[in-house]
Structure formats: C-alpha cells, structure tokens
Amino acid sequence: MDKETTSSTANPESRKLDSAKVRQAHVSGWILLGLAVLAAVVFGAGSEGIATFRLSRPTDPWALPNLSIPAASTNYLIAALLAFLGVRQFLRGNVRWTSLSLGSGLLLAVIAFLVWATAGKGFSLTGMLQATVVGAVPIALGGLAGVLSERVAVVNIAIEGMLLAGAFTGALVGSLLGGVGGLVAAVTVGGLFGFILAALVVTYRADQIIAGVVINLFVLGVTSYVSSQVYSEYRFLNNAPVFAPIRIPVLADLPVIGPVLFQHNLFVYGAIIMVAMATYYLFHTRLGLRARAVGEHPRAADTLGINVYRTRYINVTMAGMVAGFGGAWLTLGSVGRFDENMTNGIGYIGLAAMIFGRWHPVGALMAALIFGFANSLQQKLALLNTPIPSEFLAMAPYIATIVLVAGVVGRARAPAADGQAYVKE
Amino acid sequence: MNNAQESTVGLSEALLRRAAPSRAALEDLVVVPIFAVVVALVLGAAAMLATNVDLATVGRSYVALLNGSVGSVNAISETLTAAVPLTLAGLGIALGFRAGMFNIGAEGQLLIGGMAAVIAGFSFAGLPAIVHVPLVLLAGALAGGLYAAIAGWLRAATGAHEVISTIMLNLISYRLVDYLLRLDFIQREGRSDPISQSVLESAELPRLLIWLDPNLRLHAGVFLMIAAVIVINWLLFKTRLGFEFRASGENPDAARYAGMKAGLIIVLAMGLAGALAGLAGANQVSGVLGRASPGFSAGIGFDAIAVALLGRSHPWGVLLAGLLFGALEAGGRQMQVEAGVSIDLIGIIQALIIVFIAAPLLVRTLFPWGFRKAERAEREE
Numbered sequence: 001m002d003k004e005t006t007s008s009t010a011n012p013e014s015r016k017l018d019s020a021k022v023r024q025a026h027v028s029g030w031i032l033l034g035l036a037v038l039a040a041v042v043f044g045a046g047s048e049g050i051a052t053f054r055l056s057r058p059t060d061p062w063a064l065p066n067l068s069i070p071a072a073s074t075n076y077l078i079a080a081l082l083a084f085l086g087v088r089q090f091l092r093g094n095v096r097w098t099s100l101s102l103g104s105g106l107l108l109a110v111i112a113f114l115v116w117a118t119a120g121k122g123f124s125l126t127g128m129l130q131a132t133v134v135g136a137v138p139i140a141l142g143g144l145a146g147v148l149s150e151r152v153a154v155v156n157i158a159i160e161g162m163l164l165a166g167a168f169t170g171a172l173v174g175s176l177l178g179g180v181g182g183l184v185a186a187v188t189v190g191g192l193f194g195f196i197l198a199a200l201v202v203t204y205r206a207d208q209i210i211a212g213v214v215i216n217l218f219v220l221g222v223t224s225y226v227s228s229q230v231y232s233e234y235r236f237l238n239n240a241p242v243f244a245p246i247r248i249p250v251l252a253d254l255p256v257i258g259p260v261l262f263q264h265n266l267f268v269y270g271a272i273i274m275v276a277m278a279t280y281y282l283f284h285t286r287l288g289l290r291a292r293a294v295g296e297h298p299r300a301a302d303t304l305g306i307n308v309y310r311t312r313y314i315n316v317t318m319a320g321m322v323a324g325f326g327g328a329w330l331t332l333g334s335v336g337r338f339d340e341n342m343t344n345g346i347g348y349i350g351l352a353a354m355i356f357g358r359w360h361p362v363g364a365l366m367a368a369l370i371f372g373f374a375n376s377l378q379q380k381l382a383l384l385n386t387p388i389p390s391e392f393l394a395m396a397p398y399i400a401t402i403v404l405v406a407g408v409v410g411r412a413r414a415p416a417a418d419g420q421a422y423v424k425e
Numbered sequence: 426m427n428n429a430q431e432s433t434v435g436l437s438e439a440l441l442r443r444a445a446p447s448r449a450a451l452e453d454l455v456v457v458p459i460f461a462v463v464v465a466l467v468l469g470a471a472a473m474l475a476t477n478v479d480l481a482t483v484g485r486s487y488v489a490l491l492n493g494s495v496g497s498v499n500a501i502s503e504t505l506t507a508a509v510p511l512t513l514a515g516l517g518i519a520l521g522f523r524a525g526m527f528n529i530g531a532e533g534q535l536l537i538g539g540m541a542a543v544i545a546g547f548s549f550a551g552l553p554a555i556v557h558v559p560l561v562l563l564a565g566a567l568a569g570g571l572y573a574a575i576a577g578w579l580r581a582a583t584g585a586h587e588v589i590s591t592i593m594l595n596l597i598s599y600r601l602v603d604y605l606l607r608l609d610f611i612q613r614e615g616r617s618d619p620i621s622q623s624v625l626e627s628a629e630l631p632r633l634l635i636w637l638d639p640n641l642r643l644h645a646g647v648f649l650m651i652a653a654v655i656v657i658n659w660l661l662f663k664t665r666l667g668f669e670f671r672a673s674g675e676n677p678d679a680a681r682y683a684g685m686k687a688g689l690i691i692v693l694a695m696g697l698a699g700a701l702a703g704l705a706g707a708n709q710v711s712g713v714l715g716r717a718s719p720g721f722s723a724g725i726g727f728d729a730i731a732v733a734l735l736g737r738s739h740p741w742g743v744l745l746a747g748l749l750f751g752a753l754e755a756g757g758r759q760m761q762v763e764a765g766v767s768i769d770l771i772g773i774i775q776a777l778i779i780v781f782i783a784a785p786l787l788v789r790t791l792f793p794w795g796f797r798k799a800e801r802a803e804r805e806e
Contacts, residue, residue: 024583206784209527210734214780217731221772222472228767229476340769345596348529352589391604398593405590406583 021098028102029089031403035105036082039075039112047071047119054124056255064255071119078112106400110377117386128373128380129260136365136372137271137333138163138343141326142350143357143364144271144278148319149194150359151282152312153295153417157212158197160347161219162320166190166327168223171338174240174331182240183328190324191317193219198316202309205421216347224340231338242336243267267325267333271365274322278361291315295415298422308422323347356405359414371397460788461781462749469774473766486764493759494752500759502634502643506713508751509646510535510705510725515732515743516657517573517701522738523661524694525674530576530591531702532726533598538569538703539710540605543717546624546710557627562649562707569703570696572598577695581688587695595726603719613716621717630712644712650744653701658740670694702726728775735779750775 051074053067085101085108114123142159149156166186174182193215200211231238246269248262282288293301294311302308330346331338349371350364357363374397382390466487473483494504514531521528542565549557576594579585605611606619613622630649634641661667672680673690681687705725710717732750736742757771781788 027583200780200784200787204784204786204790206780206787207734210779210783213730213734214776214783217772217779218776221769221774221776224769225472225767225773226476228769229478345592348592349596352592355586355589389604391600395597395600398596402579402585402590402593406579406585 025089025098027406028098028105029086031102032082032086032089032105035109036079036086039082039109040079043112043116044072044075044079047075047116049120051115051118051120052122053118054122055126066122067125069115071115074115075112078108078115082108102404106404114377117381117384121384123380123384126256126259128376129256130263131376131379132369132373133260133264133268134334134372135375136368137267137329138326138346139350139353139371140271140275140365140368141322141329142347143353143368144275144361145194145319145323145326146351146354147282147357147359147361147364148278148322149197149316150354150418151295151415152291152315153298153415153420153422154198154201154312154316155208155212155419156197156316156319157209157351158193158215158347159323159350160343160345161212161216162190162193162323163327163330163347163350164216164223164341164343165193165219166324167330167342168219168226168327168338169324170328171238171240171331171336174328174336175237179241179243179332182332183243183325186328186332187321187324190327191321194317194320194323195313197320198313201421202312202316205423208419208421220341223338227338227340238337240332240336242334243332265333267329270325274325275361275365278322282361292415295417298417298420302422302424308424312422326350352401355414356401371401373397374400457785457788458778458782460792461778464781464788464791465774465777468777469770472770472773478766482764482766486760486766486770489760489763490753490756492756493763494756498634498637499641500755502641503755503758504748504752505647506642506644506751507754508747509650509712510709511729511732511750512650512744512747513653513705513708514702514726514729515736515747516653516740517698517705518729518733519736519738519740519743520657520661520670520701521694521698522733523674524670524690525677526577526580526587526691526694526698528573528576528591528695528698529588529730530573530594530699530726531705531729532722532724533591533595534569534573534699534702535706535709535722535726536598536602537572537706538565538699539706539717539721540602540621541565541568541703542707543621543624543710544611546628547622549628550625552627554627554629554631557625558630558645558711561624561628561711562704565703565707565710566700567703569706570700573699573702574692574696577692580695581691599719602717606717606719619719623716624711628711629715630708642713646708646712649704649708650747653704654740654744657701661740666693702729705729731775731779735782749778 049071050068051071053069055064055067082105085105089098089101117123142163145159145162146156166189169189170182170186172182173185177185197211197215200206200214201208206214227238243265245263245265252258252262254262280288282292290301290306291311293304294306294308298308301311327343330342350368353367353371354364356367356370357365378390378393378396381393386393470483470487473486474480478486493500495501514535517534518528518531542561545561545564546557549560552560572594573591576585576587576590579590580587603619606621611621613620630644630646632641633643633645633647659667661671669680669685669690670693672683673685673687673694677687680690706722709721709725714721728750732746733743735746735749736744753771753775754768757768760766760770761768
C-alpha cells in the first residue's frame with residue numbers, strides 16, 4: 001500500500017493499474033504452475049488404467065459410445081499444458097490473457113482430477129452435467145436478482161429472504177391452487193418483498209444492508225413460525241405438485257446436450273430466458289440505460305429527468321420477482337414441500353455469483369453454473385470412492401471461488417453509487 | 426492535493442457530527458427503539474392471531490416471554506448466557522462496520538474458534554484451571570482471528586470483496602468442522618457420529634451461580650463480555666488504531682491520503698473481528714456446551730449481524746442489543762414451553778424491531794405525534 005501512495009504522485013492511475021495487473025499475472029502463473037505439479041505428481045502418477053466416461057444411456061435414441069481414455073498419459077498431457085500456461089504468465093505481453101489462462105487452467109485441473117478419480121472405473125458425465133444445470137437454477141436466479149437491484153445501486157442482501165419467501169409461498173399456494181397458481185403467488189410475494197426493500201431504502205432511507213438483513217430475518221421468522229405452528233396440524237397445506245419436465249422435441253434427443261439442456265422443467269428454461277431478457281433489458285434498451293445511469297450517478301440521471309426513485313422501485317421489485325421465481329423452484333420445481341430454512345444460504349451464494357459475474361446477468365449465470373458443477377461433482381464423486389475425504393471435495397468449489405475472485409476478478413467494480421441512498425434536492 | 430484536503434475536512438466534519446449528535450439523533454436513539462419494541466410486539470401478536478392462536482394464549486405467551494427473560498433468577502441467568510456469545514460476535518461485526526468492512530463470516534470464525542478451543546480444552550490434562558481457561562479462550566480468539574484475517578488479507582492484497590470471501594469461508598468452515606470432528610484424536614471414543622471429546626473440567630468457564638441452584642448456567646463468560654465491551658470501546662474511541670479504523674471506514678481515500686496504511690488496517694480490523702467471534706465460539710464450547718458437534722454455532726454468527734446493526738455499531742449499543750436478543754431467546758424458549766407458541770415467533774419480533782430502528786423515518790411516518798420536536802429540529806438543521 002505504501003508503494004501505491006508514492007507512485008501515485010506521477011501518472012497515478014495507469015501505473016497503479018499496470019503493476020497490479022502484472023502482479024496478478026504472476027500470482028496466476030504461480031497458481032497454474034502449482035496446478036501443473038499437482039496434475040503430474042498426484043493425478044498423473046497416481047492413476048492407472050482406463051477412465052471410462054458414460055455419455056448416453058443405452059435407451060437414448062442416438063446413443064454415443066463411452067468415452068474411454070488412458071488416465072495417466074492424459075493427465076501428463078494436461079500437466080504439460082498447465083505448465084505451458086503458467087510459464088506464459090511470466091513472459092512479457094501476456095498480461096491481458098490472465099483471466100482466460102487461469103480460467104482454462106482451473107478447468108483443465110478439474111478434468112485431470114476427474115480422469116484420476118475415474119481411472120479404472122466408469123462415470124456418467126452426462127448425469128453430472130445435468131445435475132449441474134439443475135443445481136445452478138436457484139443460484140443463477142438469486143444472482144440475477146442481485147444484478148437487477150445492484151445495477152440501480154440498491155445492495156440486495158435480501159436475496160436469501162426473497163428466495164425463501166418464494167419457496168414458502170410456492171408450496172403453500174401450490175398446495176391449495178395447484179402449480180401455476182403457486183408459481184404466480186411466489187413471484188408476486190417475491191416482488192412484494194422487493195417492493196418492501198425498495199420502500200425501506202428509497203423512501204425511508206434505511207441502511208441498505210440493514211434492510212436486507214431484516215428482510216432475511218423476517219422471512220425466516222415468518223416461514224419457520226408458520227411451518228412449525230401450522231403445518232404440523234394441517235399437512236395438506238404443504239403438499240404441492242411439482243412441475244413435470246418438458247422435453248423440447250428433437251433437441252431433447254440429442255446425445256449429451258439433450259439431457260443436459262432440453263429435458264428440464266419450466267424453471268430451467270425460465271432461468272435461461274430471464275437471463276437473456278435481463279441482459280437485453282439492461283444493455284440494449286433505453287430503460288436499461290436509464291437504470292444503469294441511476295446506479296452509476298443518480299444525481300446526473302436525475303438532472304436529465306430520470307425519476308431515480310421510481311427506477312429504483314421498479315428494478316428492485318423486478319429483482320424480487322425473479323428471486324421469488326427462483327425460490328419457487330425449490331418447492332414447485334423439485335420436492336413439492338417446504339422445510340424450515342430450506343434455502344440454507346443459496347441466496348448468499350447467489351450474491352457471490354453476482355459479484356463473481358461482475359454484476360452482469362450472463363456472468364452471474366456462468367458463476368452459478370460453476371457452483372452447480374462443483375456441487376454435482378461432489379455428489380457424484382462420493383460414488384467413486386476417492387481417497388480424498390468428501391468434506392474437502394465439498395470445500396473445493398468455495399476455495400476455487402476465493403482463488404478466482406482474488407486472482408481474476410480482483411477489484412471488480414460495483415455500480416458507482418451502490419449502497420448509497422439518494423436524496424432528491 | 427486540494428482534493429485530499431477537502432476529503433480531510435469532510436472526514437473531520439463527519440467525526441464532529443458523530444461526537445455531537447443533534448436532538449433528532451438523540452430522539453432516534455431513545456424514542457425510536459421504544460416504539461420499535463412496542464410495535465414489534467403488537468405485530469407479533471397479530472401474527473399469532475392470524476395463525477389461529479386465541480387471544481388468551483397470546484396474552485399467556487407474552488407473560489411467559491417476560492417471565493422467561495427477566496422474571497426469575499434462572500431467567501436472568503439464561504438471558505445473560507444467551508447474550509454473551511451474541512454480544513462478543515456482535516462486537517466483532519461492529520468493529521468491522523466501523524472500519525468499513527462487512528463481515529458476514531462471524532459464523533465461520535465462531536466455528537473455527539470454537540474448534541480450536543475444544544481441542545485446547547480436552548488436551549493439556551493436568552493444567553490448573555487458572556491457566557487452562559485462558560489458554561482455551563486464547564486458542565479460540567487466535568484461530569477465529571487468523572481465519573478472518575484471510576478475508577482481510579485477500580481484500581488488502583487483491584481487492585477480493587470481503588462479502589464473497591467471508592461467505593465462502595463460512596461454507597468452508599462447515600465442511601472443515603465436519604471433517605475435524607471425525608478425526609481420531611478429536612472424535613469422542615466409541616462414537617461414529619461427528620462429535621468431539623468433552624473439554625476437561627479445568628478448561629470449563631466456571632459457573633457463577635451454582636451456589637444458588639446447580640442448574641443455573643450463567644458462567645464467567647459474562648465478565649468476558651463486559652470486559653470486551655469496555656476494551657473495544659476504549660480501542661475504538663481512545664486509541665490511534667481505533668481512530669484509524671473509523672477514519673478508514675468513514676472515508677478510505679481521506680484516510681489513505683492522511684498516511685494511514687489501508688491494507689494493514691483492513692487486515693487488523695478483520696483479524697480483531699474474527700478474534701471476537703472466535704472468542705464467542707470458545708465461550709460456547711467451554712461455558713455452555715462442553716464439546717463441539719456440527720452446527721454448534723447455531724446461527725449466532727448471523728444473529729450477531731443483527732445485534733451489531735441494532736447496536737448501531739457502538740460497543741455499548743451492541744451490549745444492549747445483545748442483552749435484548751438474549752432476553753428474547755431465553756423468553757422465547759419459555760414461551761414455547763408454556764404457551765405452545767413456536768419460538769420462531771421471536772425471529773419475526775427481532776426482525777420487526779430492527780426494521781423500525783433501522784428506518785426511523787418509517788416510525789416517524791407511522792407515529793407522527795411522538796416526534797414534533799424532532800421534526801422542527803430537523804428543519805432547523
């Protein structure tokens with residue numbers, strides 16, 4: 001930090017940026033070299049035989065043969081690739097490839113790990129990818145809710161509560177009126193909490209983080225209270241139908257891609273469509289430009305005649321609706337019943353996905369897929385009996401997130417006015 | 426340099442405002458909380474009525490709530506016992522807020538601190554209690570502090586957002602605790618589920634009131650809580666380091682231009698916050714539970730966020746908020762037993778209290794007659 005202050009006297013910004021980037025490149029280089037050693041010594045030398053990845057079920061219309069690869073030599077190859085990527089980081093002029101190198105390096109390391117774990121056994125790759133997509137849904141929707149509200153400079157810690165409210169309402173109304181009714185109610189209640197958050201922070205100028213924490217506490221309190229006070233007596237109130245998968249004709253029959261992307265229920269398609277719509281809205285429409293202006297510089301936006309308060313109300317309410325939809329997935333999309341605190345931190349992971357994805361809907365979706373992948377990897381690997389304790393496998397995605405956030409995303413920039421109340425003059 | 430001067434002026438103005446609160450601020454501090462508690466209780470009653478609880482039971486539950494929190498020696502003992510970890514962890518989070526850091530990781534720091542304390546607590550047989558207990562507390566504080574310092578270091582060195590890294594460290598800590606509890610030298614003999622050995626008698630925080638009734642759980646951790654409040658208050662408002670914390674929190678740029686070492690301050694603030702959370706964990710295993718099992722943190726780390734917010738990140742405020750939350754928890758248990766109303770109602774009441782305190786404008790809108798003076802004061806400003 002001392003260095004920064006001294007160097008900031010002359011040409012401050014660019015030099016600071018340069019040295020930071022070079023340092024980041026070197027840190028990534030060391031990480032990649034470490035991964036190379038890991039891939040060679042542990043995964044390469046430690047694997048024997050053939051790793052078999054199952055791509056299709058025998059019943060699929062177009063079944064693919066299993067993918068069988070020699071484990072040890074594949075991993076030595078990967079180690080060599082990782083070493084190459086790592087060494088490149090220390091050469092001049094490669095600074096701008098840092099993110100890509102580190103990202104692909106981690107991917108390669110994961111592949112090496114999978115090959116090592118599967119060596120001599122069989123493993124359903126398609127099944128794991130399918131679970132990845134499913135697991136990513138609530139995280140992606142939570143992240144998207146975060147993006148929508150933080151783009152208008154309202155910090156949304158309340159994602160967790162909105163998801164939980166959606167899950168609860170979905171189960172309750174779904175039990176009474178059926179799936180569609182439950183979904184509509186979940187989205188409405190999610191939107192209601194978005195509106196409450198907006199009212200608290202915009203009109204009543206409560207601290208945004210406090211308001212978010214309060215909504216989380218409140219929703220957790222109400223839903224837990226009702227489920228322990230009421231559901232024990234009236235079980236029929238917590239028995240909702242689950243949306244059936246919709247097979248997209250033709251596409252669903254494609255090998256690998258079909259089961260992974262085109263045999264899901266409405267929530268998966270909904271999440272993808274919402275991410276696309278949000279991207280279009282935020283970056284390609286006049287309204288989206290206005291919303292972002294409110295997030296970056298509300299006073300300037302106000303001067304240009306944009307209604308800052310109304311923009312924040314609308315976007316935060318939309319964010320709540322998205323989170324309500326995501327929450328409904330937990331009940332109407334998977335198990336059909338509500339359990340106390342069933343979100344269990346998914347909202348916070350969504351928040352991380354949002355920051356990880358640099359406040360961009362597609363970025364948040366990608367980050368959510370990484371979390372989903374790590375989750376399903378851990379579940380499926382439990383079947384393979386690796387010598388690594390399952391707890392460490394379960395930790396791996398979170399450690400990887402920290403590494404990625406520290407090494408790649410680094411000083412990701414939040415919307416400039418994020419977290420600040422705006423008082424119209 | 427002009428810019429830097431302006432920022433410094435802005436900073437001192439902000440500090441001045443804090444030092445001499447206006448009349449409106451004072452009313453926010455006193456009148457609003459009273460309204461908040463009353464309205465929260467009324468709305469809590471409404472929630473009970475809405476879920477088919479009859480009026481007599483509503484009355485009985487609030488009587489039980491009062492009795493269970495302050496109505497007897499046992500109730501007060503339970504209230505204090507519940508308040509200790511909440512206040513300790515809340516102080517840590519408040520310290521983070523003051524230094525401009527949002528530490529969501531108290532839960533993980535509490536777990537890691539508690540684990541270190543348990544290990545120190547069942548090892549070292551033969552130590553006298555006067556050495557063993559401080560050793561256990563120190564182990565907890567050190568482990569929690571180091572664990573939190575990771576997030577601080579990441580923020581200082583790479584700019585990684587502490588909200589992400591502390592969330593991730595929480596998630597990592599759950600798995601780490603699961604793993605540790607199954608290790609041979611930690612797991613209780615003859616058990617297959619993840620549960621640790623019990624801490625030795627010499628490592629237990631002494632119970633204070635067993636001469637009255639052997640069931641009273643109040644332990645020496647309550648002195649620890651008061652000492653921590655005094656020390657943190659002194660640190661924040663009477664020392665150079667505390668000034669640097671607050672200055673970096675109020676205006677990081679101005680603090681940096683004034684020559685403060687931003688990176689070091691971040692790491693220290695996070696480390697201290699984690700140490701307090703770790704102390705809360707040590708306090709739980711050595712004062713209340715006597716062992717560790719998965720989820721022994723019981724959400725204290727998250728409730729502590731609410732405690733810190735409610736206490737306005739002021740050490741004495743945090744103490745009051747911790748006591749209030751402790752009372753609600755102890756009373757809530759009694760309410761559940763006597764009136765059959767789920768303790769989850771307490772969660773609703775807690776949330777409502779915070780919302781009204783966090784948004785004084787909302788209370789002013791709902792109850793305009795209580796605040797005529799305040800409004801005039803605001804107009805004069």
